[in-house]
Amino acid sequence: MFKSLYSKLALTLFALFSLLAALLLFLHLYSNHLYQLETQQKLNKDLAAHIAREYKIFENGMVYEDRLQDLFHAFMQINPAIELYSIDGEGKIIGYNAPDESIVRTHIDLQPVKDFIQGQRGFPIEGSDPRDINNNKIFSVVPLIQSGKTRGYLYIILAGERFSSVVSHLMNSYIINTSTWVIIIVLAMSLLLALMVFRYMTRRLSTLSEKIEQFKQSGFSKISDSQIRHDRSSDEIDDLTYSFYEMANTIVRQLNKLKQSDVQRRELIANVSHDLRTPLTTLQGYLETILRKSDELNETDKKRYIKTALQHSQRLANLVSELFELARLDANETRPKCEAFSLPELVHDVIHKYWLMTSKRNISVATRFDESLPFVHADLGLIERVIQNLLENAIRYTPDDGRIDIILTRTDGAVTVQVRDNGCGIAEKELPLIFERFYRPEKSRQQSSGGAGLGLAITKRILELHGSTIQAFSRINQGTEFRFNLPIHQA
C-alpha cells in the first residue's frame, strides 16, 4: 500500500507534522497556563498584606493571635474558598479556616515563601498546598513581624479551586480555543501544501520510472518522445531524465547498429562463400577437364583452358586480397602514413599501369590539372589504391571507344579529384548503395567480368581514414563521376 515514494514521503511528513502539532499545542497551552498563574499571582500579590492590615493582625510590633483566630472564623463563614493559613517561623501550619480533615500537611516549604518576599524570582512562584500533598499552588504571603523578628507568616493559597486538568480549563477559554484552532489550521494547510509540492516532485520521478519501465518492456529498443530540453533552470530530476534519455538513445542506436552489423555479417559470409565458390568451381572444372581429356585436347585448347583456369585463380586471389585489405582497414590496423606527394605524378603512374587494357579497348584516358597544383598530404600507397579502384571501375563499366577524364583542381585547403567516364552509368536508386561491401547491381552481377563489389567499400574506408568522403554522380547511359578531396600539404 505504501510502496510508492510519494506515499512514504507523505506518511513521514504526516507523522512529523502531527508531532510538531502536538508539541506546539502543548507548549501553547502550558505557556498560557503559566501566564494565567503569573497574572493571577501578580494581581493578588498584596492580598495577604492587605487582609493582615484590614484585620489588624499585627500592630505596634505585636502579633495578635486572637485576631488571627477571628479572621479564620470570619472567612470560614464568609468565603471558605479563600484558603488562609498561619505558619510559624519554621513553616509549621498553626492555624487555618478549614475543617481539620482537609489539611494533609503539617509543614510547608519556606523557600518559595522567602523567594516571594524577597521578590527576586519572577512570577509565578508555586508553594506547598496544605490540602494537597502532590501539587503546589500560587499564593500570597505576608511575614508577621514581632519586635523586629519574623514570628511567622499569613499564607493564602490563590488558586483555591483546582481544575480537573489544565487542558480542560484552557479549552474553556475562547482566546485559547481560537489560537489553538489557528495553529491546527496553519499546520494542516502547511501539510497540504508540502504534500502538493511532494506530489509535483514525485510525479516527475514516477513519469520517469514509467518511461524506464516502458523502455524495458520494449526490450530496450524503443524510446518514446526522446526529445527533451535541457536548460540552465533544470534541477536534479531534469538532469536524471535527460541522462536517461541520452542513455536510452545510445542503447537504441547501439542495438540497431549491432542488429545491422549482424545482418551485414550474415550477408558478408553468404557473399564471400558465393564469390569464392564460383571461381573455385570453375577453376576445378577446367583443371579436371585438362587432366581427364589431356589426350583428346590439342595444344591450343589446352592453352585456352589453362589460361581460363589462371584467370579464375587470379580472380580468387584478388578477392582474397581485397577481403584481407578491408578487414585490416576495418580493424584500424592500417594507419595512413601521410606524406607530401604530387597527385598528377601518381595519377600518371596509375594510368600507365592500365595503358595496355585501355588501348586495347580504345578508351582514352585524359588528365587535366593546373601546373601550380600543390602537393597533397596523404598516404601515397592508400591513395594509389583509391585511384586504381576508381580507374578500374571506369574502364570496366565504359564500353569500347569510351572516354575517361581525371581532373585535379585546387579548392580551398584541398585538392579535388574527379574521375569521370562516359560509360553505362548507375541507376539513381542504386547510387547510395554502391559503397556497401559486396553490393553489385543486378546488371553488373550478370557480367562475367565483374569483381566482388568490394572496390568502392575499400575506397570509401581509405578516404574515411584520411578524414575525407567520396561522392558519386551518375546518369544512366551517360556516365559516372566520383569526387573526393585530399588536404593540401602545408610546408
Ligand SMILES: Nc1ncnc2c1ncn2[C@@H]1O[C@H](COP(=O)(O)OP(=O)(O)OP(=O)(O)O)[C@@H](O)[C@H]1O
Ligand atoms: N564508373 C562506374 N560506372 C558504372 N557503374 C559503376 C562504376 N563504378 C562502380 N560502379 C557500380 O558500382 C558497383 C560497385 O563497385 P565496386 O568497385 O565496389 O565493385 P566491383 O567493381 O563490382 O568489384 P571490385 O571493385 O571489388 O572488383 C559495381 O558493381 C558497379 O555496378
Ligand SMILES: [Mg+2]
Ligand atoms: Mg571496382
